Structure formats: C-alpha cells, structure tokens
Amino acid sequence: MSSRLSASRSSSKLPPAMRVDRSTTGGRSLVQPRLARPLSWLGWGASLAIFLIPVVLLLGSFIYQRVAAKPELQVQVTDAYSSAPLAGATVTIGSQQLVTDAEGMVRAPALAEPIGITVAAAGHEAITAQIGGPHGGAWTAPLRPNTLSGTLTDAASGAPIVGAKLSLINDQGAWATGVTAADGAYRFDNVPANARLVVESDAYGRVEQPVGQKTALSLPLKSTVVTGTVADASGKPIAEARITAANGSAATVSGPDGAFRLEGGNDVGELLISAPGFETAKASVTANRQVAASLQPRKIRAVYANMGVLSTPDRLNELIRIADTTEINAIVVDVKQDTIYYDTQVPFFKDLSGVVTPVFEPKQLLDELHAHNLYVIARMVVFKDPIVAEQRPDLAVKDENTGQSWRDNNGAAWVNAFDEELWRANADLGAELTRLGFDEVQYDYIRFPSDGNLKTSDFGHDYTEANRRAAITGAVKAGADAIHAAGGEFSLDLFPIIALEGNDQGIGQTLQDLTPLADYISLMIYPSHFERGNIPVDGHPNDFPSETVTYTLQKAEELMPGTIEKMRPWLQDFTYPVEGFSAYGPAQVRAQIDAAEAQGVSGWLLWNAAGEFHVDALKPSS
Secondary structure, eight states: OOOOOOOOOOOOOOOOOOOOOOOOBTTBOSSOOOOSSOOOHHHHHHHHHHHHHHHHHHHHHHHHHHHHOOOEEEEEEEETTTOOBOTTOEEEETTEEEEOOTTSEEEEEOOSSOEEEEEEOTTBOOEEEEEOOTTOEEEEEEEOBOOEEEEEEETTTOOBOOSOEEEEEETTEEEEEEEOOTTSEEEESSOOTTOEEEEEETTTEEEEEEOTTOSBOOEEEOOOOEEEEEEETTSOBOTTOEEEETTSSOEEEOOTTSEEEEOSOSSOOEEEEEOTTBOOEEEEOOTTOEEEEEEOBOOEEEEEEOHHHHTOHHHHHHHHHHHHHBSOOEEEEEEEESEESSOOOOHHHHTSTTTBOOOOOHHHHHHHHHHTTOEEEEEEEOSOOHHHHHHOGGGBOEETTTSSBOBOTTSOBOBOTTOHHHHHHHHHHHHHHHHHTOSEEEEESOSOOOSSOGGGEEOSSOOOHHHHHHHHHHHHHHHHHHHHHTTOEEEEEEOTHHHHHOSOTTTTOOHHHHGGGOSEEEEEEOGGGSOTTSSSSSSOGGGOHHHHHHHHHHHHHHHSTTOGGGBOOEEEOSOOOSTTOOOOOHHHHHHHHHHHHHTTOSEEEEEOTTSOOOGGGSOBOO
C-alpha cells in the first residue's frame, strides 16, 4: 500500500471589517474632515492609534484561530486501478469506524501518536497500515479490486457454455476453482494479484488468460471437438484405435463402429491415429473438424540390438543387412539396462553418477535405421535398476535383516516399484525417447523382483497382490500417458505365466490390468523357460516350440478376449545352455513364428542376448 502524508492547515477567516457608524444629524457624518494644519503631538498619536487598532485586532484574531484550531486527519479511499473515489468504504482508526462520503473522504481529529488504520470496501482488497502524528495530515488509500466475473459463450453461436471448469492460478498454484452456470456466467471473489484465469472444457479445450487489472472478463470460445471414423483399407471399422492430438493435448479411442469424438484438445490441427497391426496415420483437421482415417496393415517383425551391437558398427550393419534382405522390418534397440546408453537430459538420471554412459547418438542412429525403413523400438529396463538403487538407497528395496539394500540371486539391488518418483522418472525418459524420434518405447522389467530371498525384502508397504498390481499399473499408466502425449507407441514385456495363471505371480503383472494401457503386449514366450506341465504336451515345452506359443497366445485371448492383435510376442532364437535341453536352430525359430502368425498377432520379436540370429529361419524380403 502506498500512502501520501502531508500537513493539513486550517483556513482562518479574516475578522469582520471595522464598521463606521454613519448615522447622522442632519445628514452630517460624525467623522470629522481633515484639518489643513500640522498635527499636534497628541493629534498624531491619536491618528496612529486609529490605524493600529484594526491591525492589532486582525493579528489577534489570526493568532487566536491558529492556537484554538485543531489539526485534522483526512483519508481518501480510491480504486487502485481507476483512481476513482470509493464511497461507502469503511475506515477504522483504532476503535473508531468511519464511512467515506461521495468523494471517498473521511475526516477525523489529528492523532496524538501513530495508530493502526484499516481500510475496506466491497469488492476490494482491504489494507492495514500505521499512521498518525500530532499535526494531522492527508492520506490516500488505493484499494485493489479483487473480484472477477464474466460469461463464456460459443464463438460461433453465442450460446452460453455451461459447466466449464474455471481455475484462478498464480505463481503459487491454484487459488480457486468453479464452473460456469446455466447462463455461462461465473464470478470469483478475493482474486489474488497477478492471477490467471484457466478455462477447461471437453468441447472447448484449455484456455488461459491473464487477469491483469480486469474485473470483468468474458470469453467467446471456439469448439475444439474433432469427430470422425477409423477403418481399414477395405472400409471395415477399427475399434479401439487410439486418436491423439499431434500436440499431445487430447486423446481418445474409437468405438465398436470405428467412430470417435476427440474432446478437450487445444489448437488441434493434426491427429495421430494408430491401432495394433496397422501403420500410424497422420490426419489434418479441416474446417468442419471431421476426419475419416483409413489405416494400412502393418506387422512388426524385429531383431534385437544390445549395447555390444550398438557400439560395434560391423555388428549393427549385419542386423541392417538382415533387415534389407529378409522379412525383418524393425529393430529393438537397448537404451537403458543398468545404465542409459545415450546422453539423456532427464534430470533424475542425468544427476546420478555413473547412470549415463553414452554408446550412441540417437539422431545419428535413428537417421541410419530409418533410412532402411526400419521401425525402431527403444527398450528400457524399469525396476531392475541397480546403479540407481546404489546412488539413491532411499528408493531401493530394503533388506529387513541388514537395513541395507535387498539383493537378488545375482547380487543386484532393485529399486522399489512402489515409489512414484521412479514412475515419473521413467515416464520422462520414455517421453524423451519419443521426442528424439523412436517409433515406440518398450518397458521391460516392469515388475517386482522374482528371484532371491524375498522373505527378507521390505517394500515399505503391505506386500499384497492388490498393492503390487496397483503399483505396476500406476507406473505403466504414467509411462503410457507420457509416451502417448509425446506422439509415440508404447509396449510392455511381460512374463507369459500370467496368461496361463491369471494372477500376478507375486510380481504385480496381470494382463487384465495392463493390456488396456499398452499398444502392444510382448509376452516372453521362450519355450525353454517354461516348466514341465505348464502346457499340455508330453514332455518339456522346450521340445514343443510351436505348441508352447500357440497355447500361451490362446490362453491370453481367453483371459482378454478381442486383444490378440495387441499381442506381439518375444520368440526364442537361442539354445538354453542347460544339459538335456535340445538346441534351437532355424526350424525351431520358424515353428514359433508360424504359430504366432496363425493366431493373428500383430507381429513378433526375436530374442538373442548376443544379437546373433538364424537368418535361415526368416523369409526373404518381398
């Protein structure tokens, strides 16, 4: 509050003019005419007295009024924005309460000593100060208006917008919220300084306006709704297609008839439309805000590149050669496993020592792979994160016996999947990978640990199936939201046993929870990793590659009907190094591929930890 204090002096009136009694006798004045002769000493003194008496009387009157008059305190209350006087404002001086007149003024006797004063007016922010002094003064009290009202209307029709969510925010965050009434009107009291009005509506998106010195703010809003249909090349509707604003401001899915309605977007000029088994399409939003999208089929057939392949040009070139000459059209690239293989700018990981160990430059790598028409998947390990666990023990699973980090059978520490800071950090990494140009981000080890003495593990929460599932689902949703908003595809690597048993197997994964959140589910169907009796075959599943894949995918479809096109399994292209297990070569690899394709999956991925594959198992490029 700014104030101005100045001395206020009372205006004294001059004393009445000396009156001369002009009553006459015979019309003659009693004042004698001036004699034309020198004054005597007595005559001169009398004349001086006649002159001084009025002066003395005037001076006496002035001195009397100056001594008798009391200094006055004046307060004028004004609107801080318009400087207009505020009538009816309340001015409280100590225990005395005054109300301003039409000019916004109150007057009171001067104060002998400083005292507290409070000034308040309807629709304005009250102020309190310390004023006073023995000589009175004039004080101006500018009050900041703190109300905001207005109406939201449709820019095209002028109709009121009902039920739009409103928020007042400032640098400290949300201040107040509300919704528009039936006539589109709203009002906020106690509006903070430097506030911004945020409007959010399904049909009109998100609009933010600074309030500034406004007390009235009405907005005509343009509809941001986009409607349309999604179909395949033959015109058959595609259900559950994902429609995303290219700027990430809104997303939705198509219904059983392929129709969609995208709401809540902001400045939506282009859509990304995708569905499992199809190429992602881009569609411009025209003036009528309707889109009819036709998607082309796509089956992903990928090999895997680990850090050793990525850091050795000849080995990477060999995978590219395989893709150029066979049916392979995609590559899974390791980006995070213990360490991160490129120079990430995500603060959580960047700030931890030893986590970032660049092996490749993303743009250079992606330019090369995309030049060969390869679909590039970024594989990132999520919760088996030993270096993060060592650097941030507060985020690690604890050993209740030692109080230190719990470790699995290989001596590796795990981060705690219950911690939401980890959810956000990995989601940020996934979004960054998408913005760098990766076509898809794949979460691996998105689970609680399965190997080791879990009896001594302390997760800081009740380790129930419900809690485990909620944590993994929360982490997956955070990743899906961030990656989809950035315009990418999202997939999950999951244990196949969850498809056979239907529960979380102690690790937090279920198809029921996670399939709806991902674009693709990659069950790791490695026959050598099954146990005898897991599938109905006469022997160990390792000896029945085709049957193992078929049975697992059928169980997944039974558990989650209508989602077979989301299935894109990892298949085994390696020999399990245990005595008694039969070797895997081109025939076993091809048997798995044929079995997966027969079930209607949207593709498959070949796993070999060394990045070496049986090319003879693959069909030549067409």
